[in-house]
Amino acid sequence: MPVSSVGEIQVWHRRARGKQLAIWFGWLCGVALFMFCWNIISEKTTWFFVFDAPRIVGDISSRMFPPRWSYAEKLWLPIWDTMNIATLGTIFSIVMAVPVAFLAARNTTPSAKFVRPVALLIIVSSRSINSLIWALLLVSIVGPGLFAGVIAISLRSIGFVAKLLYEAIEEIDQNQVEAIEATGASRIQVIAFGIVPQIMPAFAGITVFRWDINIRESTVLGLVGAGGIGLQLQASLNVLAWPQVTLILMAILCFVLASELVSARVRKAII
C-alpha cells in the first residue's frame, strides 16, 4: 500500500516500498553496466587524439571551405545512379518480399510448423545484415558496379518489407475474409478478393517508406565499390580533397531531404 501510517499521521508514498527498492536497484544495475562499458571504451581510446579533436576540427573545416563548386557537374551522374540503385533495389525487394510475407503471416501461411519459421528466418537474416555488408559480399561475387548495389539494397529490404507486410496481413479484418470464403471461393481467390484489397494502403506506404530509407543507404554503397555517389566520396577522401568532400556531403544532404519530401507527399496522397 502506498499509504502507511507513522503514529497517527497517514503518509502517502508514490510507490510501495519493495517496488521503489526494485526500481532503485534497476537503475543501479543500468548505471553500473554503463560505467563498465564506458570503461572498456575508454581503455581502447587514445585520449590524446580526442582532446586534440577541437584543433583537428578547426584544421579540417578550414580545408573544407569553400567547397569546390566546379566539381558539381561531375556529381549529376552519380546522383542519378544512386537514385536508380534505390528505386530498382526497392522494386526487386518487393517482388521477393511479397511471397515471403504471405508465407510468414499466420493467417495465410500454408504450414505454420514448417514454412513459417523458414520465412521468418529469411526475414530476420535479411534485416540483421546491413546493406553495406551485403554490398561487400556482392562486390566480391559479381564485381564492382551498380548491379551489386541494386542486389545489396534489395536483399537488405526484403526483411523490412516482408516483416511490415506480414504484420499488416495478420491485422486484417477477418470478417471480410470469412464472407469471401462463404461464397465458395478458392484459397487463392480468397487472398485476391479478401486480403489483398485490405493490405493495399499499408503495402503502398511501406514501399514508399523503404524507398526513402534506401536512398539514404545507397549513398554509401560506393564506399565498397557498389556504385553511386559513394564512389566519388571515397575517391575524394582518398586524396584528401576536402573541398570536394564538402560539396559531396552537401549534395547528399539536398538529395536525401528532397527524397524525404517526395515520400512524405506520396504517403499523404495514399492515406
Next chain:
Amino acid sequence: MPAAADAELIPLPRRWKRPPLIKSARLRWSLGICAALYLAAAFGTIEVNWLRVWAGLDRGWAFVLGFMNPDFVSHWADIKEGILESLVMTVTSTAIGILISVPIGLGAARNIAPLPVYLFCRGIIALSRSFQEVIIAILFVAIFGFGPFAGVATLSFATIGFLAKLLAEDIEDSRADQLEAIRATGSSWPQLMNYAVQPQVMPRLIGLSMYRLDINFRESAVVGLVGAGGIGATLNTSFDRYEFGTTAAILITIIVIVILAEYASGMIRARLQ
C-alpha cells in the same frame, strides 16, 4: 414502389468494367508512360558484366558453403573480441544517445518549445537523419582517430536523429488538455514536463529505446568497416582474405544476437503495455 415502374422503362446497363484507380485517362496514361520511360532508363544504367558474374559464381558458391559450414574456430579470439566490442559500443552509444535525445526531443516539439529552439533542434535532427552512419563514422574517425570512441560518437549521433524525432512527434501528438490542466495549476516548466509530458510519452520512449539498441548493434557492425571499432573490422578482414567460413560465422553470430535482442525487447515491451 413507384420507382419500379420507371425502372421498367430504362433498361439496365449490361456492361461493367472495373473503375480505374486514376480517373483521368490522360493522367493515367502519362503517368504510366513516364514510369515506363524511367524504368527503361534506370535499367539502362546498370551494366552487368556477365563474364565477371560467371567468374564470381565460384566465390558465391564458396560463400554458400561457408554458411553451411561456418568456421568459428580459427579466428575465434578475433570474433569474440569484435562482438564484445560491438556490444559494449551498442550499450554506451544507446545510453549517451538517449541522454542527449531527450532534451533535443523536447526542444523539437512545437507545442512546448519556442521557435528558435525548435528550429535549432529540428536542424540537428535533420542533419543526423540525412547522413548514413558510415559517412558520419568516416568524419568522426578523421576527428577522433581510429577506435571504438569514434564508433560510439557515430552511433550516439545517429540515435539522436531517430529518438529525438520520434519523441518530438510523440509530444506533439500528446493530449493538449492534460498539458493545459497542469499549466493551470501554476506549475513551472520542469514540473509541466514531469507531470504532463513524461507520463504520456514514457512507455513509448522506453519501447523506442529498445528498438534503437537493436539498430545500434546492427549498425555497429558496419562502422567498423571504416575503422570505428566493433566487429566490422574483423568482418572486413575475413572478406579481404576470402575466408568465407569466418565471414559466415560472424554473420550468423550477428543474426543470432539480433534474434535474441528482438525476443527480449518484445517481452519487455509487452510487459510495459
Next chain:
Amino acid sequence: MLRLDGLVKTYPTGDKALKSVTLEVPRGQVIGLIGPSGAGKSTLIRCINRLIEPSSGSVTLEGVELTTLRPRALRAQRRRMGMIFQEYALVERLSVMENVLSGQLGYVGFWRSYFRKFPQAAIDEAFRLLDRVGLVDMVDKRADELSGGQRQRVGIARALIQNPAILLVDEPTASLDPKTSRQIMRLICELCEERGLAAIINIHDVALAQIFVRRIVGLRAGEIVFDGLPNSMTAATLTEIYGEEDWSATIREADGDDDTDIDDAPRRAAGAAPQHIPEIDRDRLAGLT
C-alpha cells in the same frame, strides 16, 4: 432440404457451443433463430457451411452430406449457401459491383476473377439484383462510402448472386437503426419468397422476428428449447430461452406496419474519410530502419 442431425461443436478451450442440435429446414421456409448472446447462434450457422468445423454430427443439404466433404467439393457446396453477415463483411476497398460479383467466385476460375472478366450472365444478374435492392446507381462506389443499410443491401445481393438454395443470415440488423432493420428484414423475407429460398436468420430482436418469420427456433446454451410458430410464443417460452424477465412489452401480435421503402441517405458524405484504413504504425516503421 437442409437437415442437421446431432450437431455438436466443442471449442478447443472446452466450451460446448452446440450440444447435439437437430433441425430440419424444408424448402422455402424462413426460420428465425433466437437466443441470448453466447447461446451458439453464430456457431450453428457457421457449422452449416463449415466456416467453423463441427465436432460431430451431420449436415445434409439436398441429400449431400457436408461434414465429410473435401475442400474442393465443400467449396462447390458453399455456392449453394448464401451468407449475410452482421457487420456486412463487405470488402471495404472494393467497389459495390466487385463486392456483388465476389458472390460468383465459386463459379469462375482464378484468372477470370482476377481480371474481373465475369460471365455476361453474372453481370446481368448483378445489375438486376442491385436494381432490386435499390442500389443500381451506386455500382462504382466503394463499399466503405455506403451507409449501414446500403452496405447490408450489397451483402444481400452478394449472397443472392451465388444462386443459393438457402440463406444463412447472421444478425442482419444488429448494426442498424430500427427503421433500417425493418426494411432489411422485409427485403430478405420478400426475396426468399420470390425465389423460394429457405433461410436461417439469427436475430436478437424477438419482436422483429415475430413480425417477419413463419417459424421460430429458440436456442439456449447450445440446445434447442423452442421450435414453433411466432404467435405461439409466450412469456414462459421467452423465460425458458432467455431467463427471468418481464416479457409483457416484448410479446405482441405481428402488426402490419407500412413504412415505405425509402432509401436511407448515406450517413457519410462520399468524400469523407473512410472509416477503416489500416494505418501504418510509426513505431514499427521506425524500429526497422
